[in-house]
Amino acid sequence: MNRTEPLILGIESSCDETGVGIVRGTQLLANVVSSSMEEHIRFGGVIPEIASRAHLDAMVPTLRAALDAAGVSLAEIDAIAVTSGPGLAGALMVGVCAAKALAVAAGKPLYAINHLVAHVGAALLDESLGAVSVGEDDGGGPQEVGDGGGLGRLANIGALLVSGGHTEILRVGSIAEDVEMLGSTIDDAAGEAFDKVARLLGLNYPGGPAIDALAKTGNPRAIKFPRGLTVPKYMGTPAEPGPHRYDFSFSGLKTAVARCVELFEAQGQQPPVADIAASFQEAVLDVITAKAVLACRENGITTLLLGGGVAANSRLRELADQRTRAVGIRLLVPRLSLCTDNGAMVAALGAQLVMRGILPSGIAFAPDSSMPVSSISLR
């Protein structure tokens, strides 16, 4: 196997996107995604069974398209990587069974990969970030770990992952060997909160883009919505951190928005939807960016990577930019096609594991819908 620039095929099926990507080392060759998003619109959220059915039908066509786009044959591939968790159990199962069959049929090693860590790996594929993230000596910034060849490019960084399925702050010591969860949502994912509030406001699914657009015409300070898990009893102090210092909660906020809408209606008034959208969005993104920056500062992290579909939100980018800039943290935002769920990020992480000489997972593993980030790949 080529361990300097391995040719890796990655398969992703943890939510509603069937993704197949192909990379050579850190070079992106193909990134094909088939989404079942349209089928979930009328339900106002991802329906796991519908997503699983769509994965089954999309898998082989997506694989074929990725091989065509990359211009490579299966025989040339060095290894297969597949998301084994976290994610929707039934959806993961389709990708895992397909990937195992592919590995056996083509006689290739298989890596069972953590979806959240793969989001971090996506950054390796964006050349426009590569230049700034490699080997700059700024005292604590991302460092080349010394063995060259792109290894360790994502060393000692923070990652803020925000999507319809997850909301996490990670500390990435080394993408192949040392990833730690600093904080995460204790209830809804941020993207899920956007979807639910969009429905309350009569907007379409997915809620993120709809609220982002409407919020531009509203006043983010019009209504004071709660900031979840920000009071001292949860935050504690740097010396004595509280139980949820870097964690998020959005279910109380969602209830507050519902109350607010009902209050206007009970008074016979039309709710000011633009102001509500702007104020809600500000409440979510204020906490997310503040806690991400706090986590970075308290963990000696000077580069923060943004990932997940909510990275498309214009206000998130703006706030993250302002707040990281103010304290001298470098912000990396990969292009959107690499931020949303995709197979290329899975392949990118697979390539890092191969380059590190980490052993493949075999084909006897089970998908794990709550796979912890400490498990970068299954052994």
Next chain:
Amino acid sequence: MLILSIDTSAIASAALIRTVPASYGAKASAAVVGSFATEDTRSHAEVLVPGIESLFGDAAVEGPALDAIVVGVGPGPFTGLRSGIAAARMLSFVWEVPLHGVMSLDALAWDVCGAASRDRNLMGGEFLIATDARRKEVYWARYSPGATLLEGPHVGPAAELPALPVFGAGAGLYRDELLARGCTVPDAFADAQPTAAALGLRAAALLVCGDRLLPSAPLYLRESDAKVPGPRKRAL
């Protein structure tokens, strides 16, 4: 002809079937040359592909020499059912071997028919196959004495089945309801499940005759449980 058969409609199983063409007055025949099957119905994602691999010396080398892959298309619990079809579709794509679907209850009907040819007391007329559909229901179908599908597959409560002999794990699970309906539940098949071995033999018999099989689309029989949300209740 060498056929790889896979079924995950209940248990996870796989089998290699070799057919022998008719010659010198001997009828065409088919035999199971290797098989794998689980006991349980919930570990498909872990064990299925290793089980398939175990049927070969070197799967990547021998796979392309297959003449056909057949897969049970259910009905069966969705997640398990998909694991077999996902694997079968991928093997078919990589090895460039044609893929066919077979209704999974046909596999059990094939077994019943074989057993009946050895034991004439087992059944003499039409019969039903029933498997566990969970949620207090069964997947079922009605067959002729020669195992030709007459009706189904359906999903529904055992208490709504026609009064005929019922074979399969679905019959064992709901024995009392079925007996109350006037069905019989032969003990020998009261916990039987569709297997890839039987599915492959059944498919081989059809393929040898040049009969067409099904596409590999799963027979879910039930919609996803998703409900389109109604309009939000206003506080007015």
